[in-house]
Amino acid sequence: MKRLSFLLLLSGMLLVVGCQSYKKVPYLKNSEEVDLSLATKLYDAKIMPKDMLNITVNTPNNPEASAMFNLRVQMSDETGSSTGRSRSTSQQYLQTYLVTNDGFIDFPVLGKVKVLGMTKTELEDYLAERILGTHLKERPIVTVTMASFKVSVLGEVAKAGQYNVSTGKINIFEALALAGDMTIQGKRDNVKIIRELCTGEKEIVELNLNDANVINSPYYQLQQNDIVYVTPNKAKAKGSGIGAETSLWFTSTSIVISIASLLYNILR
Numbered sequence: 001m002k003r004l005s006f007l008l009l010l011s012g013m014l015l016v017v018g019c020q021s022y023k024k025v026p027y028l029k030n031s032e033e034v035d036l037s038l039a040t041k042l043y044d045a046k047i048m049p050k051d052m053l054n055i056t057v058n059t060p061n062n063p064e065a066s067a068m069f070n071l072r073v074q075m076s077d078e079t080g081s082s083t084g085r086s087r088s089t090s091q092q093y094l095q096t097y098l099v100t101n102d103g104f105i106d107f108p109v110l111g112k113v114k115v116l117g118m119t120k121t122e123l124e125d126y127l128a129e130r131i132l133g134t135h136l137k138e139r140p141i142v143t144v145t146m147a148s149f150k151v152s153v154l155g156e157v158a159k160a161g162q163y164n165v166s167t168g169k170i171n172i173f174e175a176l177a178l179a180g181d182m183t184i185q186g187k188r189d190n191v192k193i194i195r196e197l198c199t200g201e202k203e204i205v206e207l208n209l210n211d212a213n214v215i216n217s218p219y220y221q222l223q224q225n226d227i228v229y230v231t232p233n234k235a236k237a238k239g240s241g242i243g244a245e246t247s248l249w250f251t252s253t254s255i256v257i258s259i260a261s262l263l264y265n266i267l268r
Contacts, residue, residue, distance in 0.1 A: 027173070028209070029211070030212050033212070044120065044121060044168075045149065045169060045224060046223075047120070048099065048116070048198050048225070049099055049102075049116065050098070050099060051099045051148055051149075052148035053097045053145070054145045054147050055097060055127070056142070057127070058140060058143075059136060059140050061138055065138070066136065068108060069107075069108050069109060069135075071094070071095035099115060103115060103117070104116075109131075110127075110131070113127070113130075116198060117198065120144040120145065121144075123144050124142040124144050128141075128142045145168070146168045146224065148224065150162055150165060151170060151222050151224070151225070151226045151228065152226070152228065153176065153179035154230070155228075155229045156230040157183065157230055158181060158182075158183060170222050171220050171221050172193075172214070172219070175226075185233050186231070186233070188209045188210050189208040189211075190231045191209055191231070192205070192206055193207060193226055194227040194228075195219075196225060207219060207220075
């Protein structure tokens with residue numbers, strides 16, 4: 001009878017521990033309780049200092065008219081030939097504009113243009129309005145893309161690294177997907193976002209990815225140059241000072257000794 005009681009007690013304890021561990025693993029556990037009406041606005045990244053912008057201006061009815069707004073850089077390249085000699089070729093690339101610390105770019109004809117805090121759509125409309133009438137009779141088609149949008153993912157993920165984002169838009173789950181998702185040792189309720197503001201100030205915020213309300217967080221969508229850090233859980237932190245095999249051996253030995261001690265005290 002004592003043995004049966006002990007086995008039931010031990011099974012109950014293991015079940016409770018297993019349930020508690022499982023609760024910390026799934027993302028967005030309470031998704032059915034979240035008010036998603038708060039997250040209906042489409043996100044558009046704002047331009048920050050040190051961003052690199054690609055900007056093109058086109059006038060379909062008169063392509064030559066817009067040429068002065070498209071600075072091109074001549075690049076030479078050494079290539080091999082069938083005779084074994086190298087030959088020089090040149091190609092033209094559109095100029096990339098660097099946003100200064102005070103938020104300006106030096107744009108052809110217009111000169112210094114303040115772009116800090118604008119979205120790419122806002123900058124496209126602004127440049128088109130500035131160019132129309134004063135310099136061109138036809139409203140130009142202005143296209144702005146961010147050439148330097150990147151995020152870094154560190155900590156308990158499968159593939160830590162820095163990732164370029166061609167679309168200029170990425171959320172926290174998409175960033176984790178690029179990094180191969182969290183490992184089982186990552187704390188889903190304590191993911192840190194390290195962000196530099198346009199003023200140069202830094203901020204660190206914590207996100208709980210177990211909670212579906214994270215979708216409504218202003219930090220759900222990442223900004224360019226954000227750093228995502230996945231905190232290790234206690235088990236990983238404790239085992240960091242010794243090898244995995246040694247840690248496993250000590251843990252197994254401790255469990256065996258504890259069970260043996262309990263059995264001895266109950267059954268003697």
